[in-house]
Amino acid sequence: MTSFSIPTVDLSPFFNEGAEDDSKKEAMEIIAKACSDHGFFQVTNHGLPLSLMTRALQLSKTFFEYPSEEKLKLSPLVGSFLPAGYNRQPEHLDEKSEEVLEEIFSHLSKTGLLMESIVNECLGLPPNLLKEYNDDRSCDFVVAFRYPPATDTDDKGISEHEDGNCITFVFQDEVGGLEVRKDGEWFPVTPTEGALVVNLGDVIQVLSNNKFKSATHRVVRQTGRSRYSYGFFHNLESDKWIEPLSHFTKEIGEPPKYRGFVYKEYQRLRMRNKTHPPTTPQDVIHITHFAIPT
Ligand SMILES: O=C(O)CCC(=O)C(=O)O
Numbered sequence: 001m002t003s004f005s006i007p008t009v010d011l012s013p014f015f016n017e018g019a020e021d022d023s024k025k026e027a028m029e030i031i032a033k034a035c036s037d038h039g040f041f042q043v044t045n046h047g048l049p050l051s052l053m054t055r056a057l058q059l060s061k062t063f064f065e066y067p068s069e070e071k072l073k074l075s076p077l078v079g080s081f082l083p084a085g086y087n088r089q090p091e092h093l094d095e096k097s098e099e100v101l102e103e104i105f106s107h108l109s110k111t112g113l114l115m116e117s118i119v120n121e122c123l124g125l126p127p128n129l130l131k132e133y134n135d136d137r138s139c140d141f142v143v144a145f146r147y148p149p150a151t152d153t154d155d156k157g158i159s160e161h162e163d164g165n166c167i168t169f170v171f172q173d174e175v176g177g178l179e180v181r182k183d184g185e186w187f188p189v190t191p192t193e194g195a196l197v198v199n200l201g202d203v204i205q206v207l208s209n210n211k212f213k214s215a216t217h218r219v220v221r222q223t224g225r226s227r228y229s230y231g232f233f234h235n236l237e238s239d240k241w242i243e244p245l246s247h248f249t250k251e252i253g254e255p256p257k258y259r260g261f262v263y264k265e266y267q268r269l270r271m272r273n274k275t276h277p278p279t280t281p282q283d284v285i286h287i288t289h290f291a292i293p294t
């Protein structure tokens with residue numbers, strides 16, 4: 001098996017007004033290459049304090065270890081946009097966990113905007129184009145994940161997929177199991193304390209007319225231990241129209257690789273994949289559903 005590690009980029013120059021342009025340029029080159037190769041990289045000094053990441057993972061472990069009957073009392077809110085999960089916590093955890101989630105959200109929504117502006121620049125788009133296009137942060141969300149240990153017959157955590165949103169951040173505990181596909185092979189994303197894994201989603205792939213890739217990834221459950229992780233989804237408002245930007249089509253004489261669609265139509269199809277799983281993997285709806293045949 002070939003070895004490959006996703007690149008790690010230090011974001012501190014972007015938080016430091018006086019930073020040399022060279023250090024930003026170097027970081028952007030690595031990010032641009034990762035985005036056009038496979039859509040996956042890691043960042044450090046990203047604005048989310050290590051102490052908060054550690055606290056959040058610990059809190060998640062405590063919560064998920066509660067007996068199911070406790071957790072089941074806390075059913076999802078009716079009509080909630082998200083498909084499932086525990087929307088509320090046991091009372092004595094409630095305040096603490098809400099506070100931690102809010103803190104994570106507040107840090108990562110800033111990092112999301114920063115990353116969006118970096119992607120904007122890496123794509124060579126006019127300044128703030130993505131920010132102005134995607135100007136509603138109310139659709140962003142955080143999810144806490146728990147993956148039980150693999151059994152003899154089942155090690156599936158999350159099967160192979162691409163994220164539908166714009167940009168995803170993940171931080172994971174030391175157990176491991178997140179894998180990325182590159183050139184048809186699966187590579188582990190080795191846990192690095194304090195690092196945030198970044199992957200691009202389908203929205204960026206469509207807007208950039210495939211210049212940047214929506215990362216194909218999965219989670220394989222490990223033996224002996226549960227794995228905990230958090231995901232932050234820098235998302236897009238459901239009514240937004242998505243189509244390849246003219247910068248990557250008309251202006252450079254390239255045909256669009258996707259037809260335009262309203263984001264909620266894609267969200268509905270993706271939700272259907274979950275609620276009515278197709279019997280064969282080929283029938284699962286991916287972004288290719290909107291691809292224009294060549
Ligand atoms: O838990 C992880 O590491 C990744 C989760 C993921 O890929 C997703 O929710 O889309």
Ligand SMILES: [Fe+2]
Pocket residue numbers: 161162163217
């Ligand atoms: Fe994902």
